[in-house]
Amino acid sequence: MTTATAPRSTLVTACAAVLCAALPPAAQAQAQATAPEPAATCASIEVHNVRPQQGQLMVAAYADADTFGKRPTVSLRVPAGEATTTLQLCGLVGPVVALTLFQDLDSDGKMGRNVLGMPSEPWGSSGSPGAFGPSWDTAKVTLDGKRLVVRMSQ
Amino acid sequence: MQRRYLLTTIAAAAASTLAAPAFAKPARADQFADAFARQPLLRAMKGVSDATGDLQADASVRGRWPAGLRGRFYRNGPALFERGGERYHHWFDGDGMVQQFTIGDGRISHRGRLVRTAKLKLEQAEGRFVRGAFGTSIDDNTPAGGPDSFNTANTNAVEHAGRVLAMWEGGSAYGMDPKDLSTLGPVTWRADLAQVPFSAHPKIDAQGHLWNIGAAGKALVVWHIDAQGALVNVQIGESPFPGGMVHDMAITERHIVVPLPPVQLDFNRPAGNGPRRFEMAPGEPLRVLVMEKADIKRRRVFELPAQMVFHVGNAWDTADGQVMLSLVASDDLWFLNEGAVAMMQGRLMSGTPGAAFGRVRNVALAMDMRTGRVKSQAFKGDVEFPRVDPRLIGQRTRWLLNAAAWPLHAGRGDTTLLHGVQLTNTDTGRIRRYDYGAMLVVEEHILVPKPGKTGELDAWVLGTTFDARRQATVLNVLDAARIEDGPIAQAVLPYMLPLGFHGNFTAA
Numbered sequence: 301m302t303t304a305t306a307p308r309s310t311l312v313t314a315c316a317a318v319l320c321a322a323l324p325p326a327a328q329a330q331a332q333a334t335a336p337e338p339a340a341t342c343a344s345i346e347v348h349n350v351r352p353q354q355g356q357l358m359v360a361a362y363a364d365a366d367t368f369g370k371r372p373t374v375s376l377r378v379p380a381g382e383a384t385t386t387l388q389l390c391g392l393v394g395p396v397v398a399l400t401l402f403q404d405l406d407s408d409g410k411m412g413r414n415v416l417g418m419p420s421e422p423w424g425s426s427g428s429p430g431a432f433g434p435s436w437d438t439a440k441v442t443l444d445g446k447r448l449v450v451r452m453s454q
Numbered sequence: 455m456q457r458r459y460l461l462t463t464i465a466a467a468a469a470s471t472l473a474a475p476a477f478a479k480p481a482r483a484d485q486f487a488d489a490f491a492r493q494p495l496l497r498a499m500k501g502v503s504d505a506t507g508d509l510q511a512d513a514s515v516r517g518r519w520p521a522g523l524r525g526r527f528y529r530n531g532p533a534l535f536e537r538g539g540e541r542y543h544h545w546f547d548g549d550g551m552v553q554q555f556t557i558g559d560g561r562i563s564h565r566g567r568l569v570r571t572a573k574l575k576l577e578q579a580e581g582r583f584v585r586g587a588f589g590t591s592i593d594d595n596t597p598a599g600g601p602d603s604f605n606t607a608n609t610n611a612v613e614h615a616g617r618v619l620a621m622w623e624g625g626s627a628y629g630m631d632p633k634d635l636s637t638l639g640p641v642t643w644r645a646d647l648a649q650v651p652f653s654a655h656p657k658i659d660a661q662g663h664l665w666n667i668g669a670a671g672k673a674l675v676v677w678h679i680d681a682q683g684a685l686v687n688v689q690i691g692e693s694p695f696p697g698g699m700v701h702d703m704a705i706t707e708r709h710i711v712v713p714l715p716p717v718q719l720d721f722n723r724p725a726g727n728g729p730r731r732f733e734m735a736p737g738e739p740l741r742v743l744v745m746e747k748a749d750i751k752r753r754r755v756f757e758l759p760a761q762m763v764f765h766v767g768n769a770w771d772t773a774d775g776q777v778m779l780s781l782v783a784s785d786d787l788w789f790l791n792e793g794a795v796a797m798m799q800g801r802l803m804s805g806t807p808g809a810a811f812g813r814v815r816n817v818a819l820a821m822d823m824r825t826g827r828v829k830s831q832a833f834k835g836d837v838e839f840p841r842v843d844p845r846l847i848g849q850r851t852r853w854l855l856n857a858a859a860w861p862l863h864a865g866r867g868d869t870t871l872l873h874g875v876q877l878t879n880t881d882t883g884r885i886r887r888y889d890y891g892a893m894l895v896v897e898e899h900i901l902v903p904k905p906g907k908t909g910e911l912d913a914w915v916l917g918t919t920f921d922a923r924r925q926a927t928v929l930n931v932l933d934a935a936r937i938e939d940g941p942i943a944q945a946v947l948p949y950m951l952p953l954g955f956h957g958n959f960t961a962a
Contacts, residue, residue: 349597412645413646414646414647414648414649414650415646415647415650415688415690416650416670416673416675416690418600418601418648418649418650418670419599419600420600420645420646420648420649422599423597423599424597428595451596451597452597453597453598453599453600453603454572454576454596454597454598454599454603
């Protein structure tokens with residue numbers, strides 16, 4: 301049914317620390333789609349456990365290990381809708397993609413953190429985020445036309 | 455460093471796997487049914503369910519309850535151990551249930567409610583355990599938002615500034631309404647303090663100010679809340695033993711005192727086929743961290759031979775620059791790794807080497823802040839749950855109250871389940887105690903000062919027991935000055951409550 305497996309790790313703060321890094325300030329501030337390359341494709345993303353109607357969903361997609369966490373192929377900001385939300389993300393290139401998400405509840409453009417650096421806003425990623433966060437290896441999934449599933453943290 | 459720091463931060467609260475080890479599954483819920491049927495002392499450890507986790511009844515009163523004893527006695531402890539056919543391995547794993555005994559006019563009423571944590575609500579909705587627990591790995595991939603995703607709010611309860619705080623160790627306190635014990639949600643005090651650990655053993659000083667600690671990886675947090683429940687400040691320092699177990703703390707007029715036993719809580723290690731196990735870190739001492747309240751960066755670390763410490767009794771400053779501290783120390787992690795697991799299997803450990811007497815004792819430390827030297831004195835008796843006159847927290851005390859066990863009853867050669875209450879004079883070593891009997895389990899007892907009196911023993915001793923003959927939980931009141939006489943009054947509940955941890959009294 302899905303190409304994304306649920307995250308195995310529960311070491312969330314670490315994940316989120318990387319996740320935050322994975323969404324560069326420009327991407328966090330505003331949706332910006334880079335110019336689609338000739339082979340660009342779209343993917344349908346099913347996001348679960350969204351806090352309904354609260355703030356924005358911030359999505360970043362990466363095409364390879366070198367750019368992961370630094371330069372997304374495409375990023376997206378959409379108002380949070382229902383608890384299960386389906387998004388269409390276009391401009392993806394290559395056979396694989398890694399998605400990182402957070403829900404910007406207070407719409408300040410960045411992931412909220414407490415004084416210890418722990419995330420205070422929900423996060424999610426494609427693949428199976430490891431204990432140290434959604435690395436390229438744990439987050440990458442095959443772009444094969446199937447819907448990608450991401451569960452936001454609870 | 456950031457990654458490592460964050461990892462250890464959350465590891466203190468989370469169950470996880472780094473390299474996908476074989477998970478230790480929870481036990482089957484029906485696995486120990488026969489054992490509980492055979493062991494009446496532990497029958498309440500079957501635990502409550504969602505359906506039986508909310509209780510309310512008037513107790514059957516025996517004897518004459520003192521007219522001056524009016525108020526609300528709270529207790530907290532793990533209570534829900536089974537879900538979806540699975541059973542936790544470890545006593546500490548269960549979801550918290552707060553008990554409220556309302557005492558006055560010769561009547562005692564009881565209300566008990568499961569704390570509606572985010573974890574409990576998620577697992578109720580899913581019909582299964584989702585989050586990893588202290589002593590049980592749960593193989594699940596549901597993304598967690600942080601420490602409070604694992605928070606069971608199961609360790610202590612205190613009414614402060616008009617709300618009940620149900621506390622765990624690795625995350626936020628949960629607020630509850632004193633009127634009906636409905637859960638109000640995590641108490642964070644300030645937006646950027648969400649999910650910052652607020653440990654289960656805060657100390658409230660004579661002015662009603664609440665002091666607490668929280669540990670997350672390298673970070674050691676010191677909380678200061680005023681008598682109205684407003685945050686005064688939060689200080690964040692570095693632990694001298696990062697990632698270690700930090701359970702209890704003491705205060706003095708000037709200092710925050712934190713024992714740091716050399717126990718590393720490594721939740722990432724594969725658990726094997728059974729409960730998680732914890733180890734003393736080789737070569738590491740028992741540390742006692744003494745920080746100035748005004749600036750926790752001004753501190754001293756005292757080192758003692760390796761010992762396990764859960765609980766402190768009291769601490770105070772002396773005129774000649776010493777910090778005095780009483781605590782309960784044990785030689786090893788026998789209870790953590792064996793005793794608390796056996797309880798969950800309906801087993802007593804009588805006759806096993808680790809359960810032998812003489813291993814868990816009151817210890818008094820004199821720590822010289824000028825020289826860094828520390829003197830240690832151990833007292834007789836196998837004890838736990840140390841408490842003092844609540845008006846003298848942070849000030850000089852002479853008497854420690856404990857729940858205790860001693861070699862007396864055949865078949866009770868086991869220090870896991872306590873059968874008596876004991877007062878120890880820490881000046882003289884004199885012990886006074888009362889034995890409830892072979893068929894009762896004694897839970898934590900506390901000192902409640904008599905109104906208008908000032909002496910340390912001008913107090914009632916208030917605490918619960920589990921009566922295995924009646925299969926009922928009983929609230930007892932004793933006179934501290936005549937503790938040897940036993941209860942002067944009791945209140946018998948029409949049901950049994952799982953054995954719990956800690957509690958506190960709020961006068962009406």
